[in-house]
Amino acid sequence: MAEKPSKDEPRLVxxxxxxxxxxxxxxxxxxxTIWLGLGMMGLIGWSVAVPTLLGAALGLxxxxxxxxxxxWTLTMLIIGLFIGCLNAWYWVSREHREMQxxxxxxxx
Numbered sequence: 728m729a730e731k732p733s734k735d736e737p738r739l740v741x742x743x744x745x746x747x748x749x750x751x752x753x754x755x756x757x758x759x760t761i762w763l764g765l766g767m768m769g770l771i772g773w774s775v776a777v778p779t780l781l782g783a784a785l786g787l788x789x790x791x792x793x794x795x796x797x798x799w800t801l802t803m804l805i806i807g808l809f810i811g812c813l814n815a816w817y818w819v820s821r822e823h824r825e826m827q828x829x830x831x832x833x834x835x
Contacts, residue, residue: 763822770818775811782807 786803793799 774814778811779807
């Protein structure tokens with residue numbers, strides 16, 4: 728942690744110290760940020776793809792066993808896609824909140 732600046736220190740010295748500290752903190756988190764981003768892309772992809780495919784499979788089964796004038800497959804595919812998008816939105820908003828909280832903690 729940085730030391731508390733004394734009132735005698737020039738303003739420029741405090742600004743340079745604060746910028747250097749932020750830069751060092753950002754450099755230490757670069758690898759974490761890259762892997763976190765790649766992991767989040769995978770998580771979002773799977774959180775949309777799995778419900779969509781499960782919906783399509785359920786729709787195929789319903790079409791085979793309970794024929795109707797409309798397509799169960801298309802209906803369930805759209806419902807699965809909707810559920811997957813809600814799921815992805817949940818994960819992204821949760822990660823965003825955590826990042827904001829970490830940023831606020833680091834600024835204090």
